[in-house]
Amino acid sequence: MRLGLISLGGLLLAAGLTACAPSAPMAVASNVDIGRFMGKWYVIANIPYFAEAGAVGSYDAYKLLPDGRIDTVFGYHDKDFSGPEKFASSVATVEPDSNNAKWQVSFFWPLSFSYRILYVDPDYQTAAIGYPNRSLGWVFSRSPTMDDAHYQGMLEHFRRQGYDITQFRRVPQWPEDIGKPGYQ
Numbered sequence: 001m002r003l004g005l006i007s008l009g010g011l012l013l014a015a016g017l018t019a020c021a022p023s024a025p026m027a028v029a030s031n032v033d034i035g036r037f038m039g040k041w042y043v044i045a046n047i048p049y050f051a052e053a054g055a056v057g058s059y060d061a062y063k064l065l066p067d068g069r070i071d072t073v074f075g076y077h078d079k080d081f082s083g084p085e086k087f088a089s090s091v092a093t094v095e096p097d098s099n100n101a102k103w104q105v106s107f108f109w110p111l112s113f114s115y116r117i118l119y120v121d122p123d124y125q126t127a128a129i130g131y132p133n134r135s136l137g138w139v140f141s142r143s144p145t146m147d148d149a150h151y152q153g154m155l156e157h158f159r160r161q162g163y164d165i166t167q168f169r170r171v172p173q174w175p176e177d178i179g180k181p182g183y184q
Contacts, residue, residue: 026132026161028101029117034094036124037117038062038070041140044151047167048184049136054079056172060140062092069093072105081175119157126150128157137163144173 043058052058055076063071070092075085088107092115095102106112119128127140139146139154146154155165170183177183 024162026116026118026130026134028098029120030099030101032100032117032120033124034064034070034100037100037120037127038064039142041127041142042144042173043138043171044141044144044146044154044173045139045168045170046184047135047137048169052076052171053184056178057081057085057144057174058171059144065091070103080178118161119154126154128154130158130161130163134161134163137168139168 040059040061043052043055043060046052056079058074058076061073061075065071072090072092074088074090076087077083077085090105090107092103092105093112094100095104101117103115103117104112105115114132116130116132117127118130120126125142126146129138129140131137137158139151151170155168158168159165170177170180172178172180172183
């Protein structure tokens with residue numbers, strides 16, 4: 001679910017997905033330190049969908065606003081790293097009584113989509129982000145690289161939540177990643 005919905009079509013997709021009920025409730029991280037979660041997160045992998053198709057070198061950047069909302073920016077390059085970096089901005093609101101793990105993200109009122117922090121490691125270096133009906137998911141890291149063993153461990157967080165982890169594809173973070181098996 002991620003904050004990378006780039007077009008009006010993506011917003012409409014998110015609004016449509018919100019109406020879909022998940023097969024079982026999704027467990028979220030027990031307590032997210034919102035201050036530590038702020039900053040830049042590289043998108044290591046996701047379940048591909050049209051709004052992020054062709055995005056390489058992608059990341060989300062979060063900044064806590066004085067009113068408690070979260071300014072979000074999705075940065076990426078389109079198809080390869082030779083073109084200019086592009087951005088999509090939105091604002092997130094933390095859902096009350098969610099221990100900061102459930103957000104509603106809006107690119108413009110009144111449309112919003114659900115963002116679920118399923119896991120964040122104790123050092124706030126990796127995170128698993130989900131969507132209530134499990135049609136979308138993202139592996140985040142503070143670093144643009146992640147070795148395969150760590151990546152497989154991150155996918156395990158999704159598998160335990162009922163995700164089909166075969167749907168995940170890595171997102172190229174370096175030019176040499178483009179075209180590799182397992183990457184978008």
